[in-house]
Amino acid sequence: MSGDFSKMIEFMTLIGQLKRVQRTGWVRSNITRPESVADHMYRMAILAFLVDPASGLDKDRCIKLALVHDMAESMVGDIAPSDGISKEEKHKKEEAAMGYISSLVESSVGREIYCLWKEYEDQSSAEAAYVKDLDKFEMILQAYEYEQLEDKPKCLEEFFASTKGKFQTDQVKQWVESLESVRSNPKTS
Template sequence: MPIAVPTAPHPVTKMNVLPVDQVNAQAAETSKVLGAGGKELPAPYKSSGNEALDTLAFLHLLEQLKVQKRSGWIREGLMPQKCSISDHMCRMALMAMMIPQDPARPLDIPRCVMMALVHDLAEAHVGDITPVEGVPPHVKHQLEEQAMDSFLNEMLGGRGNRDARERFRSLWDEYETRETPESKLVKDLDRVELALQAVEYERSQDIQSLSPFFVGSIPHLENPTIQKWAETLMEERRQLWASRGREKEEREGLQGVTVGSKVMQVNGNGNGNGNGI
């Protein structure tokens, strides 16, 4: 049975971005005109005029999601087990299938699964650009937007790829604007998958601390099911570091953040302590 082309359940507002010339000028000022890790980006793909060859180029491009590793793990020197971009998206998609339905707040779970598999698609070209690299958010978005335009208009621009083109564009734009319940859930999955991987690396390798990965992820979790997963995960982590005689040090490394604490601050619920870790 063919998969219907998804349309956003709510109007999605395109993210405002600067004109390309302004972006390039500002990027030049920050010496960050490059992709992840400061690597020079290849020229965007241009259509060959042959739909079959252009489609094949896109299929080959997807290999980059398998071979490119997530930048945060590279920065931590995690060898050779660094998680790839597709590793990250695959686990997110499987976790999306585990989210129970809430009759009061129904979710389009199949759409969440597809969105999880698409949300980092632009990284096949630009790589995994992280905040510590100092790339301004609007520059990062512009680079990724240009990559998506190349994928969808040059590689998948043929008549036979119309459904795929619309599907990818709809899902990616929805995730980027983060206005729908589905996009917010997928962002939660993005954060908790990062935390899961960090605990797994702490457990399997001789790592001093990956606390910053938790500080930037677990306080922002909103979905109740994902919050419960994170609470259990952080208790597992506490026990891990207690067994190594470093529980106090690791607790201090978390800087007082707890699961969902930033969400509670924004919503004005309590004092921001959130759920216990």
């Protein structure tokens, strides 16, 4: 039993590490207080609650996918495209991390965590595609918030540009349009 508990503590500690891993894009953009990976995953999970009931998507599955999609970053960090690591190498590192992380919990829970991560990585379901859209949307929403907080309108355009034409789901496409409209037409006081 103590061995199982020590594994559980290691699991919890690794997951807790996500609160201290800052999102690379914000660090490189010199954001004053950049969000952590855990911050990002939390808001994605909350956004998943908002899935349109008419979409036929499994809301609980979307929430779970949002909660595990970046879990490997507790071990490998937030690897950005500009880091010079190939997609294949990044995937290999994250897959090894997820194998280890999922081995620290009861086997059925570990399998579920690993399978959810793999589903997201492979984009093998409609829920995974929706959560991928949430991932990109949460990033541009955060960029907009940083622009507002730092009083530098449109200073983070590169993040918006990187997502142009990449959204797949109607609901998130509507959110993006609304966000772009708000961003383009700021209220005047």
